[in-house]
Amino acid sequence: MKSAHVDPATCIGCGLCVQLCPKVFAMQDDGKSKAVNPKGDGDDDSQKCIQGAIDACPVTAISWME
Numbered sequence: 221m222k223s224a225h226v227d228p229a230t231c232i233g234c235g236l237c238v239q240l241c242p243k244v245f246a247m248q249d250d251g252k253s254k255a256v257n258p259k260g261d262g263d264d265d266s267q268k269c270i271q272g273a274i275d276a277c278p279v280t281a282i283s284w285m286e
């Protein structure tokens with residue numbers, strides 16, 4: 221099962237991934253998102269949700285880590 225990763229240097233803190241996938245992403249004190257639970261529930265729905273966030277992120281800050 222793959223994990224989500226946010227590049228904090230690229231994230232602009234728009235909050236979209238947190239809205240789309242609140243089980244996976246959370247905003248941090250520095251105003252950037254972090255994959256606090258990078259596999260979500262570890263099921264297909266979580267993987268789809270993460271892929272949606274990857275596709276929606278305006279600055280391509282989210283990627284998969286094997």
Ligand code: SF4
Binds near residue numbers: 226233236237277279
């Ligand atoms: S969608 Fe992208 S830019 Fe927006 S908070 Fe998430 S990682 Fe950061």
